[in-house]
Amino acid sequence: MNNQLDRNSDIPLYQQIEQIIKEKILKGEWPVGTKIPSQRKLASIFCVNRSTVTAAIDELTAEGLLEGKRGGGTKVTKYTWSGLASGPALDWTSYVRSGIHRPNSLTIQEINRQEVKKEIIRLGTGELSPELLPYRDMKTILRHAEAEKLTLGYEEPKGNRYTREVIKDRLEQKGVSVSPDSILIVSGALQALQLISIGLLKRKSAVLTERPSYLYSLHVFQSMEMKLCGIPADEKGLDPAVIPACKKQCGADLLYTIPTFHNPTGRQMTEERKKELIRISKQQCLPIIEDDAYGDLWIDGPPSPPLKAFDQDGNVLYVGTLSKTVSPGLRIGWVAGPEPVIERLADIKMQTDYGSSSLSQWAAAKWMESGLYEKNLARIRNKLKIRRDTALRCLEAHCEGIASWEKPSGGFYIWVTFHKPLQIHTLFEKALKKNILINPGTLYDQEARQSIRLSYSYASLSDLEKGIRTIAELARELM
Incomplete structure (x- = not known):
């Protein structure tokens, strides 16, 4: 206006x-x-x-x-x-x-409105900067479309067979063994969660998840009157030992976790805990949703295999996506799990949108099959390392003594916690007046009133320095 x-x-x-x-x-x-x-x-x-x-x-x-x-x-x-x-x-x-679907919190609505402004420094955005997106390679792929594999009509319920076969091969490289019939193509990881919430869970179910967690910022499960139950986590990831007690206390029906480069803390679960989590999941008959959106974005070295790689009983629904590694605009992700579950979710998806874009599915397959995906990942990892190290240097220069954080070994995020109490929403508003957009910790845990999720994937190096310096100044004033 x-x-x-x-x-x-x-x-x-x-x-x-x-x-x-x-x-x-x-x-x-x-x-x-x-x-x-x-x-x-x-x-x-x-x-x-x-x-x-x-x-x-x-x-x-x-x-x-x-x-x-x-x-x-x-x-x-x-x-x-x-x-x-x-x-x-x-x-x-x-x-x-x-x-029936709850609206976003007012803070998230405000973030969504402000992110489109060119003058805004986006320190909370969970996506790659436009300068890191592979426009040239995408044009190359689309220019060499193969008529025998590219279709412009509707696809079968589980998605394009060729694409599912390519994803199957990709998952095998991660140690995950599934057939194409056990894979469903979805329009991004968020749609996978939506399908699971309405296709597998009853109203007022209880869902276990790390605290803080990306899931708290969504209303996918809460809109179905489901309860989120936070479980403790440390630098090694969530603690599987507490799951039996937590499950009994809230009657949990499911566990949602981001074990690799967790959103918002950036942590990764150790291999020992992954194996223990699989053991307890089997013992407790507790299904798991593994969100592996960031698994390919390692910086210091490859992570341990996904939870799904240790799953021999079909207890894990594995969710992957190209939104964080290739393009959020491609809108392609996948769910891998037991075939009856995948068929149920596929049926719900057909009722919802009659399948993901056939063009996007074909492009996704070509990305992974052609070798461009690995080439792109190598480039992105190098760029993210520079950005992460810049963000860490800026935090050390401007936030030493007033906040604490951990060095992430991959992904997009650093979880910054200030040492003294401050009004986190006031910090959000004051930063916004200076054209700096942050994600308050309360989006991911209502009790995280002294934390913010800092993303180094979107802002330029100069904007990272300016933004972190300004946030530190404002935080000092408020504390």
Whole structure:
């Protein structure tokens, strides 16, 4: 909306803002009952003083288009002459509130809005920087499309057979032995979790996961009224020894884990603990979702094999993706597990979207089969090492004495915990005013009020230095 203001016009800015909001109301973009952005938010959107926004809101309120209530914000109201003449208006707000899928937290919604701004330094973004994405190799692959393997129609329920065969070969290199019939192609790892939540689990199930965990930042399971139960973890990963007691306490039906380059802590589970986790999983009849989104992104040396490599009983559903290593825009991932489970998830997926993009599936297969994937990984690992080491140097220079962190041996993240209490959301807001975007630790654990997830995969080296220095300054002020 900011771009709609004409600062050279004779029409005052507040009247231009008034007209923009009025058009959104009259065109039905903001229907009756819609809670409009706060005055502070609108001032930020339009890049004007708050008093300018207040003047516009006052005019619209006087016209009967808006109504403000103490503690309830300002909402679109039906009390206009046109509204009274046309009868009751459709209340879309009630529909929005009644949907079963919970909305993102306000902080995540704000992060999603801010990430598109070019001037923002993104210290929390969990994806590769555009300069690290393999545009040239992707063009080469698409330019040499083979007609006999590339189809533009719908694929079979589990996904393109050729692609599943290539993924099978790729998993064998990791020590995971599965057949193509035990693999389902999905539109990214997040869809795998969505399919599992609605296809395998009943409402109000309990799910064990590390604390902190990426899963706490999602509402995939919570939207099905499921309970997340945090289990302790240290520098060696989650502690399998506590699982029996935790399972008994909350009646857990499933365990979700990111054992390799964990999100958000960057840790990796030791091979000994992986084997012990598999043993306890079998003993407790506890299925496991292994999220291996970052497993190929090692920096200091290859990690131990995935959990699935030690699974001889079909207890592990293994989730992989190309979003972190090739392109988030490709939207291709996979689930490997027992064939009956894969068939169930495939049936749910067909009901949901009738299969992932056939073009993306073909491109994914060509990436892995052609040798370009390994070549790209080598390049990415070198770049990530430079970025990680830069971030660590900046932390040592600016955060020594006020925070602690661990050196990750792969992945995207460093978990930074400040030594003294501070208002983490205030830190988030103050940083945002300086065009720096961070991910508060409370997104991954409500009790992590002194932590942030620092990503070194997206921001440039100069932005990493500037961003970390500024965050340190703000943190000192708040502490």
